[in-house]
Amino acid sequence: MGSILDGENKSSVDVLIIGAGPAGLMAATWFARCGIKARIVDKRGTKIFNGQADGLQCRTLEIFDSFGFADRVWKDSNHMIEICLWNPNEQGIIRRSDRIPDTIPGICRFQQVVLHQGRIERFFLDSLKEHSDIRVERGVLPESFSFNEAEAENPDAYPIEVVLQHLSEDEINPEQSKATANGAAGSDGLFRSNMAPDDTEELLSRASKNAKAGSRETVRAKYMIGCDGAHSWTRRQLGFQLEGEQTDYIWGVLDIIPITDFPDIRMRCAIHSANSGSVMVIPRENKLVRLYIQLTTTEKGGAPVDRSNITPQMILECAQRTLAPYKLTYEYCDWWTAYQIGQRVGSNFSKSERVFLAGDAVHTHSPKAGQGMNVSMQDTFNLGWKISSVLNGTSDRSILKTYQSERRRIAQDLIEFDHKFSRLFSGRPAKDVTDEAGISMDEFKAAFEKGNMFASGVAVDYGASIIVAKDGDAAKQGDGTAVQWRDSKRVIGKPELAGNIKMGVRIPSFKVLSQADGRPWHFQELLRSNGKWRIVIFAGDVSGKTQMARVQKLGQELAAPNSFISRFTPPGKLIDSVIEILTIHSARRAETEMHDFPEIFRPFSERDGWDYYKIYVDDQSYHEGHGHAYENYGVDPKKGCVVILRPDQHVSWIGDLEDSADMDLFFSGFMRAQK
């Protein structure tokens, strides 16, 4: 920085990430854990301090936990337990009509929580620091982009070239919304709303006017991910479109410490007033409450709103009208904004599986279902390990196509969900069953309950592909992208062996005990995000001789010198470094000895002896009950089965203990032999 090199400053990197919002940070986190050389740049000078996204769905917490920081979120956040629905009674006065659990009981060991985006970004940054040299480079703006299509399939090529401009201090800091203590948030809360124009061009031109401002460098990259938000510069370089439309619904957002006699102010509430619009209440950390307040009432064709009219006071007054006869005021406002709902999906999520788009760069929708940040992070959670495994030579480039087929399909489903949900939320409640222009509150409640399952993220179900061995039409199950099988034969797993483990879906979590020390673990806690594939051996009741013989036979096959595990593990690496075996048996813990299992189930190392943390049991614990894992997973406790898990905890394949040939076929479909 400081000096002007005008392109003389050249370097190369395996992955270049543009944008350090939630999507970019999640991508960087994968590369940190997989030891990939990556850089992440952002035009902003600082991370976010308040406002913006807040809701974390339970699947997102599972993902955070797999990286080791869900506990920090869980501790700092506000937990959302219940949704209260408020509607007009016959006199037109609002009253609580229903209570429903915010997270559907039983679907996840976490529940939805709320914490501001800045704090979440902090946990990512801390985790990057702890595990890698990757640091967010701020005040860095990409200026030009070129892509050598011809080199796309050459594994050693750097087909991407980007010129980065390092901005000066003055340029990188847009004026921030100042939190005020007296209720009138001073500066313009709209400066970062989607109602404000994109500032990329302005930053670039400011920077170029001042030639001394910063320096330029040219970066060549093997892969690039555009995580640069709704106005994505990367998307524009690729010439891809966002398809869909802008609605006329305008919503205001206030983050305040409310002073109110409204009894459910610490609940998540959907409040429909008879004639004064809707309010959504999201209780947050540190006594804050976020109010989403509808400022317009029509989906299309309403009179355009004058931006200069939108102030915190105006938004508060709207809220007061909806909440009447309850009183609402505040002394402290932390943040405010307003936004217009657009519902769009990117036409393409990748250019030749070399440049990828993720997050708001490829989908925008209303924020009230708390999806934006979650789905954005889940995009790169899907992508990061795939790019890593190609870069470290374990996987074929073909797996990269599954990113678009899996995630674009999710984005499409999301927009569909959002259409319905926004309409129900923004409309006026029906006066009675004959009022067809109004929204039926029963329909609203039903949609809310159904939406909760979708929104949780645990229902995400990836279609058939080379990495999901389920039956059916791969194109139809995804977004239409062809995710072909290589010359090898397609493998199809046996869903009937594990009723509650679904190929394509993330494996649910139940408690099991460590055989070696009796400690209870939620099974997912063992599935750390480190890039490893896993073979979960439900070994069944190993106290029976026949069953133990089956287990021993499988052990022999997996340990054979030409087994797929051995073929796909680089020489010199530990045998569990690409594919890890985890065992859950259903005999009694106290009557089973770890040393009875095949050694490949508990591999030996010269320095550390045997690995004591690979074998688990479905049994009663002293302090945390019984996980009933076999029952909950729907696996036969006598005979067991085998499950293959992707590095992102999604289920690839289910089969019998005798099906090691199928496992071999499955992995051979995309993995590269190392010897």
Add this chain to the structure above:
Amino acid sequence: MGSILDGENKSSVDVLIIGAGPAGLMAATWFARCGIKARIVDKRGTKIFNGQADGLQCRTLEIFDSFGFADRVWKDSNHMIEICLWNPNEQGIIRRSDRIPDTIPGICRFQQVVLHQGRIERFFLDSLKEHSDIRVERGVLPESFSFNEAEAENPDAYPIEVVLQHLSEDEINPEQSKATANGAAGSDGLFRSNMAPDDTEELLSRASKNAKAGSRETVRAKYMIGCDGAHSWTRRQLGFQLEGEQTDYIWGVLDIIPITDFPDIRMRCAIHSANSGSVMVIPRENKLVRLYIQLTTTEKGGAPVDRSNITPQMILECAQRTLAPYKLTYEYCDWWTAYQIGQRVGSNFSKSERVFLAGDAVHTHSPKAGQGMNVSMQDTFNLGWKISSVLNGTSDRSILKTYQSERRRIAQDLIEFDHKFSRLFSGRPAKDVTDEAGISMDEFKAAFEKGNMFASGVAVDYGASIIVAKDGDAAKQGDGTAVQWRDSKRVIGKPELAGNIKMGVRIPSFKVLSQADGRPWHFQELLRSNGKWRIVIFAGDVSGKTQMARVQKLGQELAAPNSFISRFTPPGKLIDSVIEILTIHSARRAETEMHDFPEIFRPFSERDGWDYYKIYVDDQSYHEGHGHAYENYGVDPKKGCVVILRPDQHVSWIGDLEDSADMDLFFSGFMRAQK
């Protein structure tokens, strides 16, 4: 530092803590949370990095949680779930004879864990940094001490004067035991064992020889706490004795990553071999296992052990003999030491309630029950809030006498426990029932189980005093110290109103739900260590009119302008800043509104509105079951009761909703009116 001031450098402080081991750090943590001006000095140059104490009892985790860092311990530590007892069979070959849970199920929401002392000290240091300006001053050695007895009862006096010597870099770093990768821990593991002489004199004389080394300063203090370990300099200044004796038992300690076919190496094990001594196995974090290995077999009169004989290799060979026919070796040794068991208690824990002693400075015993560090921290956990409340003017000095009556009694009980436990552990197992010289393994198992309750720390039961309103003879229930009542009448609580809440004992924890948002909390999570006293109102079934009327009446009495809460709260402070009211009712959550409760139960503030986190309910949660708090606490779910809790979660008093006059009397016994 650097310059020599020879006593010209003078300052004063409210509390001076000598020694930054676990006891000193716990004391400092209280002062940090209560806003007390304190300094903490230690002669060592760095905190501990490996070895030393490791076991954290479940009460200690509750205490850590009250300061907000139990989660860090829980995450990093090894959890100890089960104890396996190994004894000789009839052929004299060791075999597993029993399994018992390490922590008695149901007594605590935490279980015993193991983590090395250095990591625990790290959490204390981080927490001090986050909450205060207090920093450990290292390389600082007290040189002289004087105490002005005449000023002891003058609240404004600084009767203590200590000259501190700041050591130079070379002086403060004793040679550390280096961890080695090849099995032979190079340097002398005994340098910090209790078999090594104290180095205080040596450090002082080294410092004085080199006049340029550091600087001297004189510190005047209102209070001082000697947390300076077994060789306590503070204790020597006061002329107090440790009473009791040294045994001849010598034990070696190895922290290794074991390579072994012994099946229970990840369990806590007590192994008695027929004729080759005993080994205790403590599995630790990061694959480490600690082995306690008996090096001598007699309590008294055995041949003295030659220190120079004690090496890691010699300790390992002892262990190999005990563990045979199982094999044991290692590649990596993290730490090793040997120690001789002394069992002693200090004659006095305080000088005029101005200078206090805590931790190893007043009790030493064998480390195998994992008590040393825990009891040491619990000493200052008992003391810190008492000194703070005297310094901030809310309490009378009379409460300080309860430190010795409560904690010296615990130390006496601990030594008694340790006598029994050490003998059983160190002895040879009986061959059969007629072998009277041997130790009965049944007796051993029974002692282990009983010991677990004692060791957990949750059974600690403080005697009657001005702050524990229970019946009986205060002197007999404590260590004999007179803990008189002031001119006011003695109050005695009603134990029958809450069968499982015992005056003198810490309140157990069950789950309750927040009325405002339905979130489940373990009740203890609400009892943060911040110096506040608490009135827990078990409001009973407030859906009944009569019961609600009782609650309203209590509310009126507590809110009256001359109520004790009002008298003891400094003007200008929030009404819950000295005594906080927490309510748990037993009506249905969904049929109760927070605003129905008296306002003093959910106080209002101008900026933040009503306090939503004071009212809880004993009801079913969506995701975490039902806490059955009334049933578990043994409180009548219709009529409820009132419980007064000390700032350290110990129960002071139990009474009826009508007993506000007794509450007044109780607090008037030691609190100071503010207006």
